[in-house]
Amino acid sequence: MVKTITFDQLKTAVENAYAACKDLQGGQNAHYIPYLANVDSGLFGISVCLPDGRVISVGDTDYRLGIESVSKVHTAILALRQQGAQSLLEKIGADATGLPFNSIFAILLENDHPSTPLVNAGAIAACSLVEPVGNAEAKWKAIVDNMTDLLGGAPQLIDELYQSESATNFQNRSIAWLLRDYDRLYDDPAMALNLYTRQCSLGVTAEQLAISAAAIAADGRNPVTGKQVFDAALAPKIVSLMATAGFYQHSGDWLYTAGLPAKTGVGGAIIGVVPGLCGLCAFAPPLDNAGNSVKAQAALKHLMNSLSLNVFSNTHYELAG
Numbered sequence: 640m641v642k643t644i645t646f647d648q649l650k651t652a653v654e655n656a657y658a659a660c661k662d663l664q665g666g667q668n669a670h671y672i673p674y675l676a677n678v679d680s681g682l683f684g685i686s687v688c689l690p691d692g693r694v695i696s697v698g699d700t701d702y703r704l705g706i707e708s709v710s711k712v713h714t715a716i717l718a719l720r721q722q723g724a725q726s727l728l729e730k731i732g733a734d735a736t737g738l739p740f741n742s743i744f745a746i747l748l749e750n751d752h753p754s755t756p757l758v759n760a761g762a763i764a765a766c767s768l769v770e771p772v773g774n775a776e777a778k779w780k781a782i783v784d785n786m787t788d789l790l791g792g793a794p795q796l797i798d799e800l801y802q803s804e805s806a807t808n809f810q811n812r813s814i815a816w817l818l819r820d821y822d823r824l825y826d827d828p829a830m831a832l833n834l835y836t837r838q839c840s841l842g843v844t845a846e847q848l849a850i851s852a853a854a855i856a857a858d859g860r861n862p863v864t865g866k867q868v869f870d871a872a873l874a875p876k877i878v879s880l881m882a883t884a885g886f887y888q889h890s891g892d893w894l895y896t897a898g899l900p901a902k903t904g905v906g907g908a909i910i911g912v913v914p915g916l917c918g919l920c921a922f923a924p925p926l927d928n929a930g931n932s933v934k935a936q937a938a939l940k941h942l943m944n945s946l947s948l949n950v951f952s953n954t955h956y957e958l959a960g
């Protein structure tokens with residue numbers, strides 16, 4: 640069934656989701672990264688970007704937040720662009736782990752590949768895959784350029800976050816060297832880890848993240864700049880990765896209740912994609928025990944449910960007016 644939805648209906652739904660969730664309590668800031676522990680936990684915003692480039696924003700959507708694991712989506716797109724879908728499947732994988740984002744156990748269990756570029760192991764492997772191999776600065780430029788194209792504007796490194804994370808990322812160091820031992824890194828391990836840590840420390844706004852999600856919803860075309868960033872055939876690949884592992888051990892529960900392929904980060908942002916209709920981002924720093932923002936989850940669920948939107952349903956929405 641095809642239903643139409645107007646811009647005003649969408650705007651009202653965003654405003655209602657914001658109002659319904661803004662006083663929600665629960666969760667705590669990422670405590671294992673000192674910079675994030677000290678971010679104002681009252682920040683909250685929602686942005687939705689449409690394939691025609693219009694953006695609906697409520698709340699703190701121009702605050703420069705730490706992108707953290709949401710960056711795994713952008714760099715997975717870069718790896719898909721450079722390597723193609725089949726190579727990404729063989730070199731990293733597209734599976735769920737059912738385990739936390741920094742799980743070493745997941746690597747031990749599935750030692751033929753790191754499972755998915757959307758957990759730490761696979762994201763470090765994705766950074767190792769980025770071309771040109773062996774050249775840290777050129778790889779970093781490729782990562783930032785790709786992200787800039789997706790966001791429709793440049794991300795900015797939050798140096799304090801980068802220092803904070805580099806000084807405390809002991810578990811990620813173990814992951815990088817374990818992957819190296821299994822021959823599942825495709826460049827220098829320390830370099831790949833450093834690129835991963837730097838990309839997680841990029842500062843972006845919720846509005847920029849919604850635009851990047853809308854580029855996925857619009858078959859690879861950034862709706863604000865009009866630039867075709869990646870091949871349309873890759874869009875379902877990245878959406879399937881998000882659906883499978885975007886919420887780590889809670890991915891199934893999330894899909895079941897929200898009907899939205901989405902990806903979270905410990906900076907408090909969540910991006911979601913409704914193919915053909917819109918890209919979404921909700922942001923609030925306090926997290927649940929899996930590292931997923933409590934308020935952003937509630938806001939996105941509210942928004943999806945209030946419009947009866949669900950990517951698995953037989954109802955497909957088209958934007959009118």
Ligand SMILES: NC(=O)CC[C@H](N)C(=O)O
Nearest residue numbers: 707708740839904905930
């Ligand atoms: N889930 C996340 O956002 C984790 C990202 C963080 N940089 C880490 O590696 O621990």
